[in-house]
Amino acid sequence: MKKIVIAGGTGFLGTSIATYFAGAGTEVVILTRGVPGEKNNTNATEAPPPLAGIRLVLWDALTLGDWTKEIYGADILINLCGKTVNCRYTRKNRQAIINSRIVPTQLLGAAIQNCTRPPKLWINASSATIYRHAMDKPQDELTGETEDNFSVQVCKQWEEAFFRMRTPFTRKVALRMAITLGSGGILKPYFNLVKWGLGGRQGSGKQMYSWVHIEDTCRIIAWLLEQKEMEGVYNCSSPEPVSNDIFMKTIRKHTGHFCGLPLFTWMLKLGAAIAGSEPELVLKSRWVVPTKLTASGFAFKYTSLDDAVQNIVANTAHKQYHLF
Numbered sequence: 001m002k003k004i005v006i007a008g009g010t011g012f013l014g015t016s017i018a019t020y021f022a023g024a025g026t027e028v029v030i031l032t033r034g035v036p037g038e039k040n041n042t043n044a045t046e047a048p049p050p051l052a053g054i055r056l057v058l059w060d061a062l063t064l065g066d067w068t069k070e071i072y073g074a075d076i077l078i079n080l081c082g083k084t085v086n087c088r089y090t091r092k093n094r095q096a097i098i099n100s101r102i103v104p105t106q107l108l109g110a111a112i113q114n115c116t117r118p119p120k121l122w123i124n125a126s127s128a129t130i131y132r133h134a135m136d137k138p139q140d141e142l143t144g145e146t147e148d149n150f151s152v153q154v155c156k157q158w159e160e161a162f163f164r165m166r167t168p169f170t171r172k173v174a175l176r177m178a179i180t181l182g183s184g185g186i187l188k189p190y191f192n193l194v195k196w197g198l199g200g201r202q203g204s205g206k207q208m209y210s211w212v213h214i215e216d217t218c219r220i221i222a223w224l225l226e227q228k229e230m231e232g233v234y235n236c237s238s239p240e241p242v243s244n245d246i247f248m249k250t251i252r253k254h255t256g257h258f259c260g261l262p263l264f265t266w267m268l269k270l271g272a273a274i275a276g277s278e279p280e281l282v283l284k285s286r287w288v289v290p291t292k293l294t295a296s297g298f299a300f301k302y303t304s305l306d307d308a309v310q311n312i313v314a315n316t317a318h319k320q321y322h323l324f
């Protein structure tokens, strides 16, 4: 039986990945700072369903402790820790966003270094937002360009901390994740927008939207374990990104909303200020393609956004995207 340990696995990605692998008969351990549902937990957002094969183990994400024995002999250690970036980038939040990614990365690296039978593979989350705002051409691992703003700097520091940890017996992959689509996560606010008639294009609608279906993310993790020569950085995004305009049209089509009011740039800026978020999350053009994954022979199940959204909507309760 295989074993996967997921640090920060109580969120959207971790819950979905844990469910996928536990369903395939893998032993899954989630490292969490608070057991979801318990009084003392103020952090965890989504609890994994009570599936056989998923165990929650407490850690503080700051110090080595009893939890380290869970990584002994594991096949994969996945690190998904990080404070949500869906907040205002105040000085305090910036520091928390950086620390919540770098500190657990260094801690997991130290645990691997101390382990006599370390995990075969360590996958650390990174983000496709590491590339610049690109309206002219797609960005990939080989020729992609970065820029000097906060979100790019977060990803760079996160990856630097990861690759700085020397783990000679554990292969390392930084997965630059595009916006991951599944039941829950980022689609929730989009479903709310279409529900209230606001599902038109956002800003110019020309900014590119790189996405990946959560099932493909899980399949990529399994693929990385099998392909023992794969290490370094990989873009975890579907090979067919779309514009924001097409993205919104696709969501409307599959949720049965035939029109939606556009949200102009000034509205998004105002809305983000009121909601305590950053307009960049919607307005940045993320045009990212998975050159290295495709070259490795990985075949995506969902290359078309149309198929991906159709599949997700079919598994989502009607009331999430309709008022009545």
Ligand SMILES: NC(=O)c1ccc[n+]([C@@H]2O[C@H](COP(=O)([O-])OP(=O)(O)OC[C@H]3O[C@@H](n4cnc5c(N)ncnc54)[C@H](OP(=O)(O)O)[C@@H]3O)[C@@H](O)[C@H]2O)c1
Pocket: 008, 009, 010, 011, 012, 013, 014, 031, 032, 033, 034, 043, 044, 045, 061, 080, 081, 082, 083, 084, 085, 099, 100, 101, 104, 125, 126, 127, 128, 176, 177, 178, 179, 180, 181, 185, 186
């Ligand atoms: N979802 C996407 O589309 C996407 C795209 C690109 C990159 N990513 C990155 O992938 C990771 C997981 O994404 P997600 O959508 O699953 O996020 P999420 O739902 O917000 O979950 C993040 C997890 O990180 C843990 N965490 C939060 N603050 C922490 C801290 N200070 N120290 C240690 N752990 C902390 C939490 O676990 P506990 O509270 O249980 O400890 C939480 O379950 C994030 O780092 C995110 O930036 C996600």
